[in-house]
Amino acid sequence: MARMGYDAALSQLRGLLAESRSGSGRLALVEGGLASGKTHLLHEFSRQAVKSGALVLTATGSRAERKLPMGVVDQLFRSAGPAASLPEHATRLIGIPDESAASWGANQLTPYRTPDTRVRELCGLLLDLCADQPVVLAVDDVQFADGPSLRLLLSLQRRMVSARLLIVLNEWHRGKPTLPEFRAELTRHPYSHLRLASLSVEDITTLLAKEAGVPDPARLAQGYHRVTGGNPMLMHAALDDRAGALAADEDADRDGPVVGFAFAQAVLAGLYRWDAELLSVARAAAVLGGRSTPALITQLLGSRLEDTEELVRILADSGMLLGARIRHPRAETAILDGMPYGERSGLHTQVARLLYERGTAAIDVARHLLAADEAPEPWAVAALRDASEHALAAGDPDTAVRCLELAVGASSDPRERHASMYDLTRVLWRKNSAVATTYLPSLRGAVEAGQLSVAAAVAVVRYSLWHGEVEAATRAAAVLTEAPDGLDPRSAAELSATFHWYFGSDRRLKAGTDGARSSARRGTWAHAVDRMTTFWVRGGSDTATTSAQHILQSCHVGDTPLEVVAGALLALRCGSKPKLARSWCERLTQEAARFGDVTWQAVLSGISASIALRLGDLATAVQQAERALQLLPAKAWGILIGLPRATLVAARTCLGDYDAAAQVLRQPVPDAMFETFLGLYYLEARGRFFLATDQALAAGGDFQLCGRLMREWEVDLPALNPWRGNLAQVNLELGHTGEARELVRQQLERARSADIRIRGISLRVLAAASEPAQRPALLRQSVEFLTAAQDRLELARALNDFSLAHQKLGECDQARLLARRATQVTRACLAPGLPADEEGGADQRTAAQAGWRQEDHQTRQVLSEAERRVAELAALGHTNREISQMLYITVSTVEQHLTRVYRKLGITRRTDLLAVYELREHGGGPQQNDLTDADTLLSAGREDIAS
Incomplete structure (x- = not known):
């Protein structure tokens, strides 16, 4: 036969x-x-x-x-x-x-x-x-x-x-x-x-040749044979699916066979037509999925291996199985959907147990527990928690959440349940912290009962502070700090850094206790974190910025507390390294995107926006702040919402878009935000908006509140919030020149020598409060400081005031050149990154005004460091003698340097220096400890020249 x-x-x-x-x-x-x-x-x-x-x-x-x-x-x-x-x-x-x-x-x-x-x-x-x-x-x-x-x-x-x-x-x-x-x-x-016999590929080719609109039956037949195994009923059902799909889309089978409802129904019809044993084997194979073998099916059904092997062979001959596995995913889905829920759930639970006992990977065990929607025993809960970690490492937070939700509901032991609850909160926090707040009360209770690990307890304190639950967070922190054994060094440092981020110090953490006591000697990580937080007291010192860089080099998205990373970025920004801070923001944001961590992306975008504002890049500041606010709903931001909103208000105000800034200010913010440093950023931005819109008294109220809070918190540092300088501008607006001058003098006294940006801003305001004859000298220093600080926005303001000061003294040529330079820098703030044609056109116009040829500009040489320093000071109006005294070189040397500068730049007059070249950005290579590459420096110089 x-x-x-x-x-x-x-x-x-x-x-x-x-x-x-x-x-x-x-x-x-x-x-x-x-x-x-x-x-x-x-x-x-x-x-x-x-x-x-x-x-x-x-x-x-x-x-x-x-x-x-x-x-x-x-x-x-x-x-x-x-x-x-x-x-x-x-x-x-x-x-x-x-x-x-x-x-x-x-x-x-x-x-x-x-x-x-x-x-x-x-x-x-x-x-x-x-x-x-x-x-x-x-x-x-x-x-x-x-x-x-x-x-x-x-x-x-x-x-x-x-x-x-x-x-x-x-x-x-x-x-x-x-x-x-x-x-x-x-x-x-x-x-x-x-x-x-089953249909061969040639038989299927003949069938397809009879169908309408099959350009290459032989090619398509191979795919249909793989899908159906040559089973005639499945093949005819697949052809019905194809006909239906082609009616909706004539290219439906361009990439291969079409399998749909008719195919699924044919699978079920074939199985139900035969005896119950075959149906049971098919169901077991569907539940086992890719791990299906006759041995596992036998264990699952409690049958004899030889009987199972016979039934598997029958199903394989029929095309339903390929080996011992369901041949096609659509068939597997149809079989699973056709099972009674209780039977399917029971089989998945049995499979999970079998795989767990065989030492299969936890994520594979968890998939069956999730399908069963139950974790009946302690081993199942442990497997779910282990699987959640593997899912996170694989960039699948959704599966991690499902595993942990099932583990929380199935855990009978309080410690285990709270541990699962913390893991779930930690994962939920990565996408939307508002969802995770549901579990915070229970977790704080677990902290007070000592049912959480130290690392988890510290995280619960951080999450509570995030949402403004300051008192509850402080109580939970007190439990940790008052523990007989204290905290491990890393946890103590991270807890202290968290309080610094929110309050500028860990005074609340130390209230009534000895602070975050450590049970052992400080490790390198803890030591670096402690040194980084010193910028809250000393400003952006080398110690703080160096430690901040070490922290950022060793941090990992999702593992390192976000508050520690944010503090390190702020230390770099305050330490006159804003471009380095921006570079780290970009790098960490990319890493957060790879892991699907939305919360990190949002906060880093908010910090990146504030850095862009600090650099005078207003367009980027608006873009990044808006992106940050779009990534998370307002409720998920907690009190951190003050950061992106403050940046957005400040940038919109600088752009003159007062309606947009006012719209942001009309949106409610948490009251608890004003108990933290995030509230100070918001108050400063709102005060500047009031000042720009002729609401001087309202602005003064916000700046005075900033001052009162900073004094109360004992973190009155101009680098963190220059409230005195802001209040001085209010007094100037109100005509109180003496009060303004005194406030600026106080700010300069409190500013450290390294705070060049604050000194530059303060000198500009002081010049406005001084006699006209005194202003050029003050503004010249202001421009120097702000150029070095890489703050284009404040530099534009200082240059504009510098021009007005010369104009008032009748020095029209110098005033005109400074006004032109102020316009250039302002354009760079408002619209950086001009198109190539506009950039070239602006470059040519600048060259024509300077009196030198475009080809000379294209071939000019880069200045040496010594030439750059001399040219920069000359461009700012210093005489050769003054330059010699400032640089400790002879007047003759100054003249020689300037001669070479003129030749390299293709200019003939001293007054052309400021008009054609932004020396700080363009002349030399990166300064010491400035890790921005040369391409970025050249790009910034081209933007300024083009604008």
């Missing part, structure tokens, strides 16, 4: 029908696997037989009628309908009770050995029909036929040698015969055995 295709089997059946017409009875046993096309073959043959003039009687075996005596025979006689004149007493014979029927079973044929008059009479009636016309008895799924009907079929086989009768029996193919005694008796007599 060889396997054959559908067409060959149909042709052989037609040949058997022709033989039976000549009075030679025939019997054909057609075998096929699951959904192999047996039924379709039988129907098509029956249709052709009727068309040829034969009487076709059909029946289908069924599990439901397996115990109904003569059920199949009854179907045969009734299927003839009015087309045939059947003996009336056939119905009576079928309806007579059979006393022996109770002993019949699907696999028990003992009754056929007992003489039965009724069976003989029914056989006679059927054979009599053959006298008038050929007769075909077609029985589908004979394996489900009742015992008396099987007995009748065997009786007919023995008596039909000279009858015009063809019996066609369809039976599924299994490794073992389903009706061993029936098969043994049937095969004692002549019969034809047909075994249907």
Whole structure:
């Protein structure tokens, strides 16, 4: 018996029908696997037989009628309908009770050995029909036929040698015969055995060639064969899906086979049509997914391995499985969706246990626990927590959240539940801290009860401060600091740095205690964090900025407290290294994006916006602040919302967009924000807006409040908030020149020598409060400091005041040059990064004004460091003698340097220096400890010149 295709089997059946017409009875046993096309073959043959003039009687075996005596025979006689004149007493014979029927079973044929008059009479009636016309008895799924009907079929086989009768029996193919005694008796007599084979790639190619709009059937056939395994029913269902998809999109199958609803339904129909054992194996394989093996299926179902292997082989032959796994994901989904929820959940739980006992990766165990939606035992909770860590490392926070939510609900031990709750809060914080606040009260209770690790407890304090729950956070911190063993050095330093970030010091942490006591000697990390926080007291010292760089080099997104990173960035910004701070912001933001940490991205964008404002890059400041606010909803920001909103207000105010700034100020902010340094940033920005919109008294109120709070907090440092200088400008607006001058003098006294930006700003305000003759000298120093501090916005203001001062003294040429330079810097603040054509045009205009040729400008050499220093001071109006005294060189040396500068820059006059070249940005290489690369410096110089 060889396997054959559908067409060959149909042709052989037609040949058997022709033989039976000549009075030679025939019997054909057609075998096929699951959904192999047996039924379709039988129907098509029956249709052709009727068309040829034969009487076709059909029946289908069924599990439901397996115990109904003569059920199949009854179907045969009734299927003839009015087309045939059947003996009336056939119905009576079928309806007579059979006393022996109770002993019949699907696999028990003992009754056929007992003489039965009724069976003989029914056989006679059927054979009599053959006298008038050929007769075909077609029985589908004979394996489900009742015992008396099987007995009748065997009786007919023995008596039909000279009858015009063809019996066609369809039976599924299994490794073992389903009706061993029936098969043994049937095969004692002549019969034809047909075994249907799966569709080959060539068969599928032929099918596709008959379909409309298939440009390359051979190529597509390969894909359909992989999807269906050659199963005819699945193949025809897939073709139905393809037709539906093409109706909506003519290119639907451009990239491969289309599989949809019809395919899924065919999978289920095929499985439900066979016995329950096959369905159970298919379900187990679907639940096991990619890990399905006969051994695991056996363990899951509690069956025998040899039985499972046979069933797996049947399903593989049918195309449902590939090896021991469900062949196609759509089929797997259909099988899972078709399972009762309780059964599916139970299987997933069993699979999770099996995999856990085998030492499978926790994430794979967790997937089944999540599918089951239960974690029934402690091992399951541990596996879920472990899996959450793996999911986070793989950049999948959503799976981590699902694992931890299930672990929290399933944990019975309070410590374990709170540990899972903290892990969940930590993960939720990365996307939206507002969602995580639900768990904070319980976690603070766990801190006070000592049910959390130190690291987790410190994080709970940080999260509480984030949302302005200052008192609750302080109480929780007190529990930690008052513990007999104290804190480990790292935790103590990070807790102190967190309080510094919010309050400028850890005074609240130390209130009533000895502060964040450490139980051991300070480590390198703790030492660096402590040194970094000194900028809150001493400003941006070398110690603070160096430690800040070391911290940033060693930090990791999601692991290092965000407050520590933010403090380090602020230390760099205050330490005259804003470009380095911006570079770190960009690097960390990219890392946060890779890990999907939205909260880090938002806060870093807010800090980046403040750095851009510090550098005078107003467009970037607005862009970054708005991006930060878009990444997180307002509620998720907590009191940190003061940072991006303050920057946005300040930048919009500088741009003159007062309506937009006012709109930001109208949005509510948490009251607790004004208890922290974030509130000071907001008050300063709001005060500057009031000052710019002629609301001097309101501005003075905000600046005075800043001063009062800073004095109360004992962090009155101009580098952190120059409230005196701001208040001095209010006094100037109100005409109180003496008060303004005194406030600026106080600010200069408190500013450290390293705070060059604050000194530059203060000198500008002091010049405004001084006599006209004194202003140029003060403003010259202001410009020097602000140029060195890389603050283009304040530099533009100082240059403008410098120009006005010269104008007031009647020095029009110098005033004009300084005004031009102020305009250049201002344009760079308002619209950095001009297009290439605009940049070139502006460059040419500047060159023409200076009186030198464009080709000379393009080929000029870079100045040496000594030449740059001399040219810079000369551009600011210093005489050669003053330059010699400031640089400790001779006047002759100054003259020689200037001669070389003129030649390299292609200029002929001293006054051209300021107009054509921004020396600090363009002349030399990076300064010591300035890690911005040369390309960035050149780009900044080109922007200023072009604008």
